[in-house]
Amino acid sequence: MTAMTIAATDFVAGPRLNIDLHAVAANTRVFVARAQGEVMAVVKADGFGHGAIDVARTALANGATRLGVTSLSEATALRAGGLRAPVLSWLNAVDADWASAVRHDVEVAVPSLAHLDAIVNAATGARVHLHLDTGMARDGASPSEWGQLCRAARRAERHGRLRVVGVMGHLGCADVPVDGCNRQARQLFMWGVRSARSAGLRPQHRHLAATAATLTDSDAHHTMSRIGAGLVGIDPSRTVDLEPALSLTAPLVSVRTVPAGARVGYGHAWTTPAPTRLGLLPVGYADGLPRIASGQAEVQVGGQRRPLVGRISMDMVVVDLGDVVVAIGDDAVVLGPGHAGEPTVREWAGWADTLEHEIVTGLGARVRRTTSGAATHRHVRQAL
Incomplete structure (x- = not known):
């Protein structure tokens, strides 16, 4: 059996995720300058993992005028956090608590006749955005149902049951601006707006573009753009340098010297080719590091990139330190903006064959x- 030396300390802090709100502010101003209409700050999924309340407040302070989320529970959490800007929720079950939307002054999307009926019966005075499926076969009313939905919404409006304040759609290929499906979706959306007007509706808000289209497709701009990933520094179109807003660090909790032939981690997926030093970081796939990135991912420690070796475990990863001079308690940068050479969210997404989102x-x-x-x-920069 190979002898190993292990150092230890009485206490080492755990992994830490820092959110840079200055980056969120700067990114918001980019979109405020680019958008032809209002900017809706989309803070679903806890602000894309960056903290919904903090991201929302920062975006609103830097030129965004409205907020967007998926569920009503996310919307009411914003209200509980003291935010009073207009909020739209666009993904809810038919039997959602529609009355709570009225109580909390939350606008809701209507993707079907069944949703419209439920809202009419439960939430007098609701403000709604009719949602058209513009080619993704996902959320939103199908074009074949759209005319009926618009007419039913107009009847409900005439009877004082609700008010149609918006029409919305979504682009399925906006991250590839030249894809023909974007043109088809834009045309379908304009048809949907005309149909709504023909039914007697006068929606104030019309929104189709999200982050990528706001940056690359001015024809998709209407009265509002929905910006989510872009607020935190992710540009799916990869055409603009936004500022990544988070850094993840983890301390070395042990360091050991091992000989050549030492087998590391579950399944012994990696064997040391030469004597080296291994460091243990208390962060793993339960903390969001994708296991599929095993054998590819790196971290920065002691100012140098070093590979993670063996399989990413639930609670820990092993880094091959080589001859980097470090001590227990020193932080490794797991990911960050990349300004100092550390791995970025984009790199981790590449290692895991997934999206930065x-x-x-x-x-x-x-x-x-x-x-x-x-x-x-609160001083919005008008030109970049």
Whole structure:
């Protein structure tokens, strides 16, 4: 059996996720300058893993005028957090608590006749956005149902049951601006708006573009753009340099010297080719590091990139330190903006063959979170 030396300390802090609100503020101003209409700050999934309340406040302080989420529970959490800006919730079951939307002054999307009937019966005075499926076969009313939905909504409006304040759709290929499906979706959306007007509706808000289309497709801009991933530094179109807003660090909790031939982790997926030093970090797939990135991912420790070796475990990863001079308690940068050479969210997404969105929203709740920066800048920069 190979002898190993293990150092230890009495206490080492755990992994820490820091959210840079200055980055959120700067990104918001980029979109305010680009959008032809209002900017809706989409803070679903806890602000893309960055903290919904903090991201919302920062975006509103830097030029966004409205908020968007998926569920009513997310919307009411914003209200409980003291936010009073207009909020739209667009993904709810037919039997959702529609009355709570009226109580909390939350606008809701209507993707079907069944949803419309439920809202009419439960929530007098609701403000709604009719949602058209513009080619994704996912959420929203199908074009074949759209005319009937518009006419039924107009009847409900005439009877004082609700008010149609918006029409919305979604682009399925906006991250590839030249894809023909974007043109088809834009045309279908304009048809949907005309149909709504023909039914007697006069929606104030019309929104189709999200982050990518706001940056690359001015024809998709209407009265409002919905910006979610872009607020936290993710550009699916990869056309603009936004500022990543989070950094994940984890301390070395042990360091050991091993000989050549030492087998590391579950399944012995990696064997040391030469004598080296291994460091243990208390962060794993339960904290959001994708296991599929095993054998590819790196961290920055002692100012140098070093590979993670063996399989990513639920609670820990092993880093091959080589000859990097470090001590127990020193932080490794698991991911960050990349300004100092550390791995980025985009790199982690590449190692895991996934989207940056999945990486940031998957970071676990047990990671200690801190914020830096302020959410009080109110001078919107009009030109970049």
